[in-house]
Amino acid sequence: MKLLIVVFFFLIAQTKLMSQEMETMEINFEPTFHSKQLNLNQYYVISKNDSIQFTTFKFYISNIELINENKIVWKVNPGFYLIDIEDTNSFKVKSFIPRNLEFDKIAFDLGIDSLTNVSGAIGGALDPTKGMYWTWQSGYINLKLEGNCKSSSAEENEFVFHLGGYQSPFAAIQKISFQTNKQATFQMEVELSNWISEIDFQHTKSIMSPRKEAIEMAIKATKMFVVK
Amino acid sequence: MRYLLYFLFLSVFFSFFEKENNLFYVPQNWPKPVYNFKNNPLSKEKVYLGRNLFYDPILSRDNSISCASCHSPFNAFTHVDHNLSHGIEDRIGTRNSPTLMNLAWHQSFMWDGAINHLDMQALAPISHRDEMDEKIENIVLKINQSSKYKSLFFNAFGDSVATGEKTLKAISQFMLTLISANSKYDLVKQHKAKFTAQEKNGYKLFQKHCASCHQEPLFTNLKFENNGLKVDPKLNDFGRVKITQNPNDSLKFKVPTLRNIEFSFPYMHDGRFKKLNQVLNHYTSEIHDSPTLSEGLKKPIHLTSNEKVDVIAFLLTLTDKEFLFNPAHGFPREK
Numbered sequence: 001m002k003l004l005i006v007v008f009f010f011l012i013a014q015t016k017l018m019s020q021e022m023e024t025m026e027i028n029f030e031p032t033f034h035s036k037q038l039n040l041n042q043y044y045v046i047s048k049n050d051s052i053q054f055t056t057f058k059f060y061i062s063n064i065e066l067i068n069e070n071k072i073v074w075k076v077n078p079g080f081y082l083i084d085i086e087d088t089n090s091f092k093v094k095s096f097i098p099r100n101l102e103f104d105k106i107a108f109d110l111g112i113d114s115l116t117n118v119s120g121a122i123g124g125a126l127d128p129t130k131g132m133y134w135t136w137q138s139g140y141i142n143l144k145l146e147g148n149c150k151s152s153s154a155e156e157n158e159f160v161f162h163l164g165g166y167q168s169p170f171a172a173i174q175k176i177s178f179q180t181n182k183q184a185t186f187q188m189e190v191e192l193s194n195w196i197s198e199i200d201f202q203h204t205k206s207i208m209s210p211r212k213e214a215i216e217m218a219i220k221a222t223k224m225f226v227v228k
Numbered sequence: 229m230r231y232l233l234y235f236l237f238l239s240v241f242f243s244f245f246e247k248e249n250n251l252f253y254v255p256q257n258w259p260k261p262v263y264n265f266k267n268n269p270l271s272k273e274k275v276y277l278g279r280n281l282f283y284d285p286i287l288s289r290d291n292s293i294s295c296a297s298c299h300s301p302f303n304a305f306t307h308v309d310h311n312l313s314h315g316i317e318d319r320i321g322t323r324n325s326p327t328l329m330n331l332a333w334h335q336s337f338m339w340d341g342a343i344n345h346l347d348m349q350a351l352a353p354i355s356h357r358d359e360m361d362e363k364i365e366n367i368v369l370k371i372n373q374s375s376k377y378k379s380l381f382f383n384a385f386g387d388s389v390a391t392g393e394k395t396l397k398a399i400s401q402f403m404l405t406l407i408s409a410n411s412k413y414d415l416v417k418q419h420k421a422k423f424t425a426q427e428k429n430g431y432k433l434f435q436k437h438c439a440s441c442h443q444e445p446l447f448t449n450l451k452f453e454n455n456g457l458k459v460d461p462k463l464n465d466f467g468r469v470k471i472t473q474n475p476n477d478s479l480k481f482k483v484p485t486l487r488n489i490e491f492s493f494p495y496m497h498d499g500r501f502k503k504l505n506q507v508l509n510h511y512t513s514e515i516h517d518s519p520t521l522s523e524g525l526k527k528p529i530h531l532t533s534n535e536k537v538d539v540i541a542f543l544l545t546l547t548d549k550e551f552l553f554n555p556a557h558g559f560p561r562e563k
Contacts, residue, residue, distance in 0.1 A: 120267060120347035121396040128351060129365045129392035135355035137471060138344035170473075211473065 022096040026185045027064070027106075029083050029091045031057065033192050040085055046149075046196060054147035057192070058084040059221075060112050060125070060132065060140065061093060067105035067177070074101055080112065082125040082132065083190075106186065107177035110222060111142030114173075117166035139166050139210065142173060143221055145192075149201045159201060163218045165210020172210065172218045178227045187228040194223040251275055251401075252332065255409035256418065258445050261332035263346055263404060268397045270404065273384040276560065278402030280380055281395065283559045286370050287350075288316055288360035295350070295399070298325040298359070301557045304488035305329060305406065311499025315359040322358075322463050324499035326484060327492045329408040329551065333446055339481045339497045340468045341452060346403060347396045364392045371395065408487050408551035409445070416545070417445075423545065430542025433535055437511070440524040441483045447546065452480035453522040456515035460498055467497070478520050490547045504543060508536045 031038040043051045061083060064076035076095040084090045112126070117139050121128065132141045141164040148157040165172045180186070198220040207214050251270045254261060281287065282295045298313050299305040305328035307313055313321040323339050337343040343352055353359040354367065371377045371390040382388040384398060413431075415421035423431060434442075443449040452468045459466065459479070468477040481497045495501045501510065512529050515521070531539065551557075 118344045120264070120345040121393040121400070123391055123393035127392040128348070128396065129368050131365065133348070133351065135351040135364075137342040138348045167472075 021099045023099045024184065025095055025097045027061075027093040027188050028185065029061075029093065029188050029190050031083075031085050031091070031190045031192060033196075035189075035191070038085060038190075038192055044193075046193070050150045052147060052149040052196060054085075054145065054192070056085075056144050056146040058082060058086075058132065059110060059143040061108050061110065062112055062116075063109040064093070064095065065107045066097065066101065066103040067107060068101075068103045070105075073103055074098065080116070080125045082130055101182075103182055104179060105177055106180050107175060109173050109175055110218065110225075111164065111173035112140040112166070114166040114171060116140070134162075134164065134209075137209070139164050143218065145195075145221075158205070160206040160208060161217060162208045163214045163221065165214055167210065170210040170212070170215065172214045174218050174222045176222050176225050178225075180227065189226040189228055190224045191226055192224055194226070195221045198223065251405050253407065255407070255414070255445070258409070259333065262335050263332040263400075268347070268400060270401055271384065273380075274398050274401045275405055277377075277380045277384040278398035278400065279557075279560050280377075281399050282402050286374070287354055287362060287367055289362040289366075290316060292316060293360050295353070296559070298353070299328050301554075302491070302552055303327075304408070304492045304552065306492045308491075308493070311494045311502075313359065315353075315356070316361045319358040321356070322465060323497050324494060327488065328403055329406050329485065329487060330446055331406065332404050334450060336450075336482070340471050341482055342471050347400045349403075350396055350399045364395070368392055368395060406551075406557060408548040410550045411487065411548040412545040413542075414445075414548075424541070426538050426541045427545050428542075429535070430538035430540065431545075433531065433539050434542050437524075437529045437531070438486075438539075441522065442486050447486040448483045451483055452477065453483050453524075454479040454518065454520040455481070455496075455511075456517070456521055456525050457496060457498075457500070457510070458516040460500070463498055465498065476520060479518060480520060486543060487546045488548055488552065490544050491552060504540050505536060508539060512536075 033044050038054070038057070040054055040057070043053050045051045059082075061081045062079055064079050065072050066074040074097050076097075079095065081093045082090060083093075116122070116126070126132075126140070132144065133139070134141060141162045143161070143163040145159075145161045147159060149159055150157055163172050199217075204213070204217070207217055251272065252265075282299075285291045285294045285297075287294060293316050298307040298310075298315070300308060302308075307325040310320075311324055313323065313325040315321060326339065331337075331346055334346070335344075337346065337349045338352060343349045351364060354362050354364060368390050371381075377390060378388040381390050381394065385394055412421055412423075412427075416423055441449055441451070441453055441455075454467075457479075466478050468480040468482075469475060471477075489495075489504065493502055493504075495504070495507050501507050508531065511525070512531050515525050515528070
């Protein structure tokens with residue numbers, strides 16, 4: 001019992017101490033297309049006779065880590081963020097980090113880790129009402145992109161990419177990292193055209209389950225992320 | 229004085245966690261459950277909320293079908309009279325609805341193990357076009373418009389606002405309380421009853437021929453096996469391979485429990501057998517060989533017709549009337 005009291009005091013002291021030394025770190029995701037703000041339902045020209053329109057674009061960012069000289073010095077915890085083009089509030093990812101922390105690299109995952117995928121119902125950004133959970137087979141959808149494109153072979157030129165899968169050999173989560181100077185705010189461009197230019201819409205119009213193609217597509221999608 | 233206050237605070241805090249409830253228990257000599265209760269500690273109020281949701285057609289698109297429509301308590305929570313599950317607008321699914329009991333011991337759900345956690349299980353029938361054809365988003369909206377659920381959620385979670393997480397966790401809570409461990413077989417194991425000579429012989433034969441897959445005390449090894457059924461060309465269902473994409477999983481389905489088998493007909497993943505003797509005849513003389521056939525079935529099983537009768541006599545000792553007719557599992561009447 002005494003020990004518990006000591007632990008209790010210790011925890012209070014600890015949180016107080018920590019709160020004094022923390023500062024805010026902000027990552028601002030900016031979805032763009034050809035360097036201009038990305039809007040849903042707007043047509044974008046992608047080649048001489050092809051244009052493209054997006055109807056859904058959302059993805060999970062998780063496990064944000066700060067790294068110094070190849071050592072992880074800070075983990076943002078719990079850190080699951082759903083970035084949804086329809087909700088501009090979601091673009092800003094805020095967290096607290098120690099004030100005097102040195103780091104030279106920032107890393108995060110595009111998607112949800114396997115342990116979280118098998119942990120049952122979770123709230124907040126991971127609530128199954130967010131439309132990012134498969135119902136016919138358990139697992140989070142890491143990244144959703146839907147729209148239409150003249151060259152897509154599907155009916156009415158639609159394309160649907162629901163990329164996910166957590167179990168080997170079809171784990172689709174991707175790690176993304178950038179060298180950086182320490183700063184309080186990062187501008188993270190999400191340049192969708194970097195991904196789109198890698199997709200052959202004539203042959204790939206829909207991926208909606210964990211499989212090899214989903215992983216390949218997720219790797220292509222990582223090219224969207226560019227630190228300004 | 230200050231210490232005393234902290235002490236009081238802590239003791240209240242811990243007594244809260246220690247509060248024993250009778251909602252869930254691990255029967256004698258059973259393995260440890262796999263469900264993580266820490267993430268979803270059971271309470272009377274949450275179980276009651278889950279029970280209301282389980283029996284409420286609000287979970288289906290046109291408010292016509294509830295979980296209980298295909299999982300009736302008097303049939304060990306499966307669907308009697310239908311070989312394939314029968315959903316919204318009389319649509320017919322492709323598989324036989326499974327029984328619901330002792331789910332805290334299960335790592336995966338559905339005949340092909342598509343679902344990895346009890347909390348997420350309900351999403352599958354809710355969203356399936358041929359079952360409830362609804363979206364969890366809409367269900368949460370409907371629930372949040374209902375005054376009945378406002379108070380049920382408040383009582384359960386201290387917050388009247390429903391979320392997907394809370395809704396699914398409450399349904400889990402109710403399902404976790406569905407423990408069947410009071411059959412004659414269990415009483416015999418506890419030396420409170422005795423098998424008849426016939427049941428005893430049936431038990432011996434069962435242990436020899438069936439128990440490698442239908443392992444005691446759950447009467448399933450919780451694994452996926454190919455039990456030698458020929459593929460129904462109309463359904464073309466190859467089971468677990470669809471989930472893992474591993475050809476070694478072709479034709480494998482989750483081994484079902486045999487508890488309360490007397491009431492859970494029809495049998496097999498597609499409900500092709502109505503009677504237990506058809507099931508036994510399958511295992512003794514209709515095994516369809518294929519590369520993934522279960523080890524235990526590679527050598528033919530021989531049973532005389534008397535022995536089959538004995539095995540069935542044993543299987544009937546797995547009936548748990550207390551479970552089947554437990555009013556706490558039934559439709560929640562107004563309190």
